[in-house]
Ligand SMILES: Nc1ncnc2c1ncn2[C@@H]1O[C@H](COP(=O)(O)OP(=O)(O)O)[C@@H](O)[C@H]1O
């Protein structure tokens with residue numbers, strides 16, 4: 001059965017598309033972005049779909065695009081940041097290698113503040129982003145096998161951190177072991193060293209991940 005090598009989740013602007021493409025190059029696998037699939041299929045931008053049809057219609061289009069990509073794609077997959085709002089999509093992500101790219105609000109404003117292509121942050125981006133994360137943080141954490149903090153990191157450093165988690169091998173033996181990689185790791189150290197220095201999330205989540213969905 002086909003399954004993506006890694007699925008990158010996280011809020012808009014965290015770098016899923018940027019990191020996803022770099023990661024695919026480094027691993028020599030394909031890259032797929034469901035926002036791109038939607039734009040190609042619809043012949044209009046994401047912002048236009050929001051304006052023309054409203055968010056619920058966009059979410060329906062997005063759900064179909066993400067489910068199709070999960071069934072077809074065996075490389076790096078970057079779904080839109082809101083795709084984890086759908087419970088069926090979260091269920092499909094169970095057991096896959098899912099990396100949650102995280103950032104704080106100031107980093108988010110830096111990366112998306114002046115960008116009008118993301119309709120949900122068009123007005124008062126700081127407030128919108130906080131509210132959005134209050135609603136979504138637990139969903140990102142619930143689907144993730146690893147959390148990689150991206151604050152103050154160049155995209156290539158984020159790629160190194162994702163690869164460090166992958167090289168740590170915890171997915172081979174224990175696919176649902178959620179691991180956090182903080183921004184303070186020594187990126188010149190061997191992958192195992194960075195992985196070993198990572199702070200683990202709660203024991204409760206490690207033992208009973210299904211209940212966090
Ligand atoms: N690690 C990074 N540091 C700084 N800027 C970044 C980083 N990753 C991405 N960006 C920039 O942030 C913006 C959003 O990145 P993008 O990859 O489109 O995010 P997403 O797909 O998660 O919405 C782009 O302008 C991109 O160049």
Ligand SMILES: O=C(O)C1=C[C@@H](OP(=O)(O)O)[C@@H](O)[C@H](O)C1
Pocket residue numbers: 010011012013016017035046079080081082083117118119120
């Ligand atoms: O988080 C969201 O609700 C959205 C994220 C966007 O994709 P990125 O996460 O790639 O920016 C895009 O799908 C749309 O603007 C809605």
Ligand SMILES: [Mg+2]
Pocket residue numbers: 016017033035078080
């Ligand atoms: Mg994107």
